[in-house]
Amino acid sequence: EAQVTQNPRYLITVTGKKLTVTCSQNMNHEYMSWYRQDPGLGLRQIYYSMNVEVTDKGDVPEGYKVSRKEKRNFPLILESPSPNQTSLYFCASGTGPNTIYFGEGSWLTVV
Amino acid sequence: KQEVTQIPAALSVPEGENLVLNCSFTDSAIYNLQWFRQDPGKGLTSLLLIQSSQREQTSGRLNASLDKSSGRSTLYIAASQPGDSATYLCAVRPRVSGGSNYKLTFGKGTLLTVNP
Numbered sequence: 667e668a669q670v671t672q673n674p675r676y677l678i679t680v681t682g683k684k685l686t687v688t689c690s691q692n693m694n695h696e697y698m699s700w701y702r703q704d705p706g707l708g709l710r711q712i713y714y715s716m717n718v719e720v721t722d723k724g725d726v727p728e729g730y731k732v733s734r735k736e737k738r739n740f741p742l743i744l745e746s747p748s749p750n751q752t753s754l755y756f757c758a759s760g761t762g763p764n765t766i767y768f769g770e771g772s773w774l775t776v777v
Numbered sequence: 778k779q780e781v782t783q784i785p786a787a788l789s790v791p792e793g794e795n796l797v798l799n800c801s802f803t804d805s806a807i808y809n810l811q812w813f814r815q816d817p818g819k820g821l822t823s824l825l826l827i828q829s830s831q832r833e834q835t836s837g838r839l840n841a842s843l844d845k846s847s848g849r850s851t852l853y854i855a856a857s858q859p860g861d862s863a864t865y866l867c868a869v870r871p872r873v874s875g876g877s878n879y880k881l882t883f884g885k886g887t888l889l890t891v892n893p
Contacts, residue, residue, distance in 0.1 A: 670820075697879050708781075708885040709866070716879075724880065756820060763808050763870050763878050764828075768820040 668693050670769035672757050678775045679747055687742040687772050689757030695767075697760045698740035702726065702753040703771075709756065715740055747776040779804045783867055783884035790857055791892050798852040798887045800867030805845050808870040808878060812841050812852050815864040815886065824865075825852070829872065857891045864888050 670691045679685055691698065699714040701724075711724030715734040729751055731743040740759075744751060752775050760766040780803045790796050800810070809828045813821040825834045825841040827850070833842040840853040854861060868881040 699879070701881075706885065709868075709881075709883040711880055714879065760879060764826060766811075766823070766879075766881070768822075770818075770820040 668767060670757055670759050670767050672755070672769040672772045674772060675770065676773045678777065680777055681748055682746050685744050685747060685774075687744075687755055687757075687774070689740045689742065689769060690738050691740075691757075691759040691767070692738065693759060693761075693767065694737065695759035695761050696737070697762075698734070699724070699758045700730070700732065700740070700742045701756045701758065703756065704753050712742070712755075744774075747774075749776050752776050779807075779869060779871065779882045781867055781869060781882050781884035783865075783887050785887060786885065787888040787890075789890040789892060792857060792859060794857050794891075795853070795855050796857055796889070798854070798865050798867075798889070800850040800852070800884055802848045802850075802869050802882075804871070805848055806872045807845065808872045810841075810843055810850050810867065810869045811881070812839075812850075813866040813868065815866055821866065854889075857889075859891045859893050861891050862889055 673688045696717045700712040701709045703709045710726045713732040715721045755772045757769040782801045784799045811826045812824045815821050827834050827843040838855040843850045864886040866886045867884045
């Protein structure tokens with residue numbers, strides 16, 4: 667079954683404590699991306715990757731890092747989380763502009 | 778910069794009613810437009826994708842239309858059911874090369890409630 671798997675699904679953390687949200691896809695997709703969803707703002711792209719070792723900034727990259735060492739994985743790293751990074755995060759993958767699959771989302775609360 | 782607007786923000790209808798959700802975008806240089814459904818606690822599920830050269834797409838009770846020149850799309854849901862209750866999102870992809878072509882710009886969504 668085609669899947670994009672994110673972990674953790676729910677997390678409450680404290681300001682400044684580094685955390686990583688993992689994303690893995692089993693479809694051999696080259697393209698992967700991270701979005702955040704906030705009330706009143708909709709979904710906005712954080713980072714994307716076109717292939718292994720190729721990443722680029724989206725619309726709201728500040729405070730985030732990513733890496734793409736393997737094709738299937740695209741972790742989102744918050745080096746020093748702040749309360750304004752409290753959000754619902756989605757990972758997505760695809761093979762081209764006509765296909766995209768989303769993970770089920772990760773609820774992150776930073777206190 | 779592309780902006781996508783969805784109207785209404787929320788809609789409540791009785792079961793069986795036909796309804797229309799609206800989406801507008803500011804830059805007509807799009808590659809395609811996609812409608813998604815989002816259920817609470819779940820990810821996004823793609824409903825319909827319309828290429829920029831197409832006028833409409835249909836899947837079951839759903840019909841999506843695209844008027845690229847006016848920057849508008851509609852999602853028509855026929856004979857609505859309580860199971861249709863969800864947030865519906867419209868998203869467009871730009872007509873550019875490279876990674877930016879994959880990027881989706883989303884509207885804020887329409888929260889649909891279908892009452893039994």
